[in-house]
Amino acid sequence: MAEEHLEATDRDAVFPEQALAQMRRTGLLGLLVPAEHGGCSGTLTDLVDVSMALGRVDMSVGMIFAMHCQQSEAIVRYAASPLREELLAQLAAGDLYLASVTTEPGKGGHLFRSYAPLQESDDDTLMIDRVAPIVTGGAAADGFLITMRSPHATADHHVSLVYAHRHQLRIEGAGEWCPMGMRASHSLPLTLTGSIPARQVIGQHGAFHQIAQSVFGPLAHIGWSAVWLGTAAGALSRVVRLLRDPAGRKRFDLSSQLLMTRLSRVRQRLDTVHALLRRTETLAASDVDLSDASSQLLLNSLKITASEECYRAVDELVDAVGLRHGYMQDSPTRLEKSLRDLRSAALNYSNDRLHLADGQLCLLDPDVRFV
Numbered sequence: 374m375a376e377e378h379l380e381a382t383d384r385d386a387v388f389p390e391q392a393l394a395q396m397r398r399t400g401l402l403g404l405l406v407p408a409e410h411g412g413c414s415g416t417l418t419d420l421v422d423v424s425m426a427l428g429r430v431d432m433s434v435g436m437i438f439a440m441h442c443q444q445s446e447a448i449v450r451y452a453a454s455p456l457r458e459e460l461l462a463q464l465a466a467g468d469l470y471l472a473s474v475t476t477e478p479g480k481g482g483h484l485f486r487s488y489a490p491l492q493e494s495d496d497d498t499l500m501i502d503r504v505a506p507i508v509t510g511g512a513a514a515d516g517f518l519i520t521m522r523s524p525h526a527t528a529d530h531h532v533s534l535v536y537a538h539r540h541q542l543r544i545e546g547a548g549e550w551c552p553m554g555m556r557a558s559h560s561l562p563l564t565l566t567g568s569i570p571a572r573q574v575i576g577q578h579g580a581f582h583q584i585a586q587s588v589f590g591p592l593a594h595i596g597w598s599a600v601w602l603g604t605a606a607g608a609l610s611r612v613v614r615l616l617r618d619p620a621g622r623k624r625f626d627l628s629s630q631l632l633m634t635r636l637s638r639v640r641q642r643l644d645t646v647h648a649l650l651r652r653t654e655t656l657a658a659s660d661v662d663l664s665d666a667s668s669q670l671l672l673n674s675l676k677i678t679a680s681e682e683c684y685r686a687v688d689e690l691v692d693a694v695g696l697r698h699g700y701m702q703d704s705p706t707r708l709e710k711s712l713r714d715l716r717s718a719a720l721n722y723s724n725d726r727l728h729l730a731d732g733q734l735c736l737l738d739p740d741v742r743f744v
């Protein structure tokens with residue numbers, strides 16, 4: 374389904390409505406929702422496997438799914454009753470596709486800060502007025518998880534996470550979506566205003582950092598890396614099929630040592646990312662406290678390594694097969710699209726920001742303990 378429409382959604386930079394409809398119909402939107410709430414009780418391994426499978430076909434669809442799962446897991450673990458039960462039932466029924474609003478003007482991707490104040494009013498209501506520079510699927514989402522500066526905050530890092538249903542907000546487009554890649558993610562700039570009942574805070578006011586460290590960070594880095602690996606693996610697979618094809622055998626010199634070395638390097642990059650992904654997935658699925666320095670370093674390392682190596686792997690495939698199949702939009706290898714899409718990986722929560730955090734985390738771990 375995702376493959377059928379990807380040429381049009383990429384060309385026109387529009388949201389993959391058909392793929393979302395399938396995610397609703399098949400229960401994928403409720404993958405991580407416990408079975409007692411009607412969901413699939415999926416594991417982190419399921420999330421990784423599905424994200425990789427979708428990424429093989431279309432990185433935008435994969436990221437839409439992985440980001441939704443990250444949001445839904447925050448509800449599973451941190452929403453209070455009765456909001457939790459209401460939202461989990463909607464997720465399981467495929468009626469709730471969740472968008473994420475963490476990026477903010479002036480702070481870029483910095484996750485632990487927010488400047489837009491969440492205002493409390495007398496009647497147990499919270500007022501939202503939030504500029505959101507980039508919201509994947511924002512025009513299609515049924516609900517939003519939004520970070521804002523907590524009521525009574527005394528510092529920028531006192532951040533609250535709130536849930537707002539689409540009908541509780543006035544949603545205005547604040548610009549165009551015309552990117553190099555990830556075009557079908559339709560990540561529009563939006564302005565969100567409205568009011569929600571106070572019970573729609575997820576977790577405690579001011580304690581978003583706990584959700585970020587236990588859910589948002591780990592699931593983002595693991596889910597995104599799985600999608601990126603899927604995208605690069607799909608690219609390699611299509612190239613290898615082309616080379617093995619009778620027509621490909623005529624076109625390419627399979628005895629070329631340069632070609633073999635390039636293929637080997639690409640595969641080596643992907644196996645490295647895969648090993649790191651599975652190791653991190655095992656750690657995150659265990660009961661350990663992920664906020665310690667060694668765990669955070671591993672999670673960040675996964676994100677940085679996957680974003681760099683998957684991009685480099687596809688870039689190397691472009692050299693391996695040359696202009697006709699590496700650079701042209703109409704090649705069945707789809708390397709041109711994969712490369713454009715994967716270029717976003719290092720920017721999607723800036724690798725530079727993660728390196729800065731990692732440098733500080735390194736100083737906290739003088740024994741250099743690996744987890």
Ligand SMILES: Cc1cc2nc3c(=O)[nH]c(=O)nc-3n(C[C@H](O)[C@H](O)[C@H](O)COP(=O)(O)OP(=O)(O)OC[C@H]3O[C@@H](n4cnc5c(N)ncnc54)[C@H](O)[C@@H]3O)c2cc1C
Binds near residue numbers: 720726
């Ligand atoms: C396809 C896609 C979809 C996205 N979807 C969403 C979404 O749905 N919701 C959402 O909230 N966000 C979304 N994002 C945003 C993403 O998660 C990042 O937060 C965002 O891309 C960061 O934007 P930025 O590069 O402008 O900002 P920054 O992170 O501020 O980076 C800007 C520049 O500053 C540099 N820099 C960063 N920190 C420092 C520092 N401390 N010192 C010096 N230089 C620094 C970086 O290297 C970079 O060059 C999406 C991004 C992409 C690419």
